[in-house]
Amino acid sequence: MSVLAGCCVVAALATAGCNHVSAQASDPAREQVSLTGSELYGACAACHGASGEGNAAVRAPRIGGLPSWYIASELQRFQHNLRGKHPDDADGLRMRAMARQLFSDAEVAAVAEYVSQLVPVSTAASLTAGDMASGEALYAECASCHGARGEGDEQLRTPPLAGRDDWYIDKQIRKFRAGVRGTAAGDELGRQMQAVAATIDADSIQHVSAYLHTLSR
Structure with missing residues (x-):
């Protein structure tokens, strides 16, 4: 199975559970983090890499070392249909399904903090015609x-x-x-x-x- 196919399978499984997740997301009992940021990030690593280095082949950007406030904000935007809802945004639709697997704001904060602590990995330029x-x-x-x-x-x-x-x-x-x-x-x-x-x-x-x-x- 290709990496892209693997990412799509993960996203498909996430989509299948979206209604279940939405129901629990508003449950105050879920406000306590049930998993660590590292554990939560395990589902993200299939596309974004274990070190957050990204993978252009599956259109997953490098995210390691980005500020926690930004990661949390984008995850919440995906969760609340502000991003990744347009039918022509295949990558966004996939990411929206993944973001909805975080059950609470506390879990969003935990994975965002974990990603922010990853050491940024340098990648080669791909737009060689850029001036x-x-x-x-x-x-x-x-x-x-x-x-x-x-x-x-x-x-x-x-x-x-x-x-x-x-x-x-x-x-x-x-x-x-x-x-x-x-x-x-x-x-x-x-x-x-x-x-x-x-x-x-x-x-x-x-x-x-x-x-x-x-x-x-």
Whole structure:
């Protein structure tokens, strides 16, 4: 079985239990963490890797070392249908099913903290046609929200971008442009990003994505 097939099997099993999970998620008795962050992450490792190094072959981004607030926020966005609900977002749909396997906010916090403690793993650039100078100039428009060095901003709820997989940043901006992300009801942050993405042409997306990959976390 391929890695992608394995990830899909895990997601399918997760989807099968979504109604059961939703029923328990609001149960106060579940607020106590039943599993450690390490144990909870075991289900994530099939796609994201044991060290959070990611796997481009299955479109699973590198996540090791990302801030816990960001990981928790994205998991909650998947859980509450703000992300990963669009029928054309195959990767998001898979991740939404996985996020719903976390029974409580405490479990979300536990796995987010575990991921944040993983040592970031460097990956090779994949967008070889990206122009760094153009990307740096383009990113100046993004820095007011995402930070001068792509560090993100917890108060603004804008994600860190520095050192992220270039293919992943490229893919997400294109999803925003196409309306695959940022169109869910109640997703105000996504709507803002969709408006920004609409102003970026295809070549520029590749340039800025390649540039962000070169920044240190």
